[in-house]
Amino acid sequence: EVKLLESGGGLVQPGGSLRLSCAASxxxxxxxxxxxxxxxxxxxxxxxxxxxxxxxxxxTEYNPSVKGRFTISRDNTQNILYLQMNTLRAExxxxxxxxxxxxxxxxxxxxVMVTVSS
Amino acid sequence: DVVMTQTPVSLSVAIGQPASISCKxxxxxxxxxGKTYLNWLLQRPGQSPKRLIYLVSKLDSGIPDRxxxxxxxxxxxxxxxxxxxxxxxxxxxxxxxxFPHTFGAGTKLELK
Numbered sequence: 001e002v003k004l005l006e007s008g009g010g011l012v013q014p015g016g017s018l019r020l021s022c023a024a025s026x027x028x029x030x031x032x033x034x035x036x037x038x039x040x041x042x043x044x045x046x047x048x049x050x051x052x053x054x055x056x057x058x059x060t061e062y063n064p065s066v067k068g069r070f071t072i073s074r075d076n077t078q079n080i081l082y083l084q085m086n087t088l089r090a091e092x093x094x095x096x097x098x099x100x101x102x103x104x105x106x107x108x109x110x111x112v113m114v115t116v117s118s
Numbered sequence: 119d120v121v122m123t124q125t126p127v128s129l130s131v132a133i134g135q136p137a138s139i140s141c142k143x144x145x146x147x148x149x150x151x152g153k154t155y156l157n158w159l160l161q162r163p164g165q166s167p168k169r170l171i172y173l174v175s176k177l178d179s180g181i182p183d184r185x186x187x188x189x190x191x192x193x194x195x196x197x198x199x200x201x202x203x204x205x206x207x208x209x210x211x212x213x214x215x216x217f218p219h220t221f222g223a224g225t226k227l228e229l230k
Contacts, residue, residue: 044210044221044222044223044224045167045210045212045221046221047212047218047219047220047221050219061217061218062218063217063218064218065218097166097167101214102172103153103155103157103172103173103214104155104157104169104172104212104214105157105159105167105169105212106169106172106178108166108167108168109166110166111166
């Protein structure tokens with residue numbers, strides 16, 4: 001069974017940093033693209049970026065809305081996906097999801113809340 | 119960015135009746151591979167989104183065949199042949215062809 005479990009969310013001040021983790025299990029992690037998606041309260045989801053699989057060199061693509069501030073990485077020995085978020089703003093407040101990506105977000109985690117506020 | 123325009127914003131349907139949601143993209147979603155990466159997702163209240171359909175018309179495993187997807191290029195439709203109570207929530211279309219990938223604003227399906 002595919003499982004994705006996010007962690008690392010919480011309250012952070014504007015300008016601060018946070019690293020989210022997504023523990024993956026139930027599938028061969030290195031075979032799959034993985035994405036981060038966020039959803040502000042009451043709004044539609046927003047795709048943040050993707051990290052490709054081993055066959056495609058683990059390269060990354062980002063939404064311009066977060067490029068330069070957010071970094072996606074993966075630990076393929078521990079099957080963990082990461083999202084490093086820097087210079088956080090109030091508008092980054094959202095539920096953050098990781099997803100296994102096959103032409104689209106096939107499996108989602110349960111999400112983790114990030115609140116940026118002073 | 120590719121803009122995904124969903125209509126209607128909300129839909130009130132009686133159990134057992136059909137429902138249809140439209141999604142139009144601001145540019146063709148046919149990729150260089152010839153594939154069209156148009157997805158439909160359902161987000162039930164308090165839950166993570168769940169994908170129903172990928173590549174315009176392919177149902178994900180476990181999704182009942184009451185759901186169907188159709189369309190091409192820039193014009194896509196999700197149809198539910200007979201709405202059930204479990205179908206309530208917000209439906210999103212998502213294009214995975216062009217970067218950045220983009221979602222529609224959502225269509226809320228409610229019971230009449």
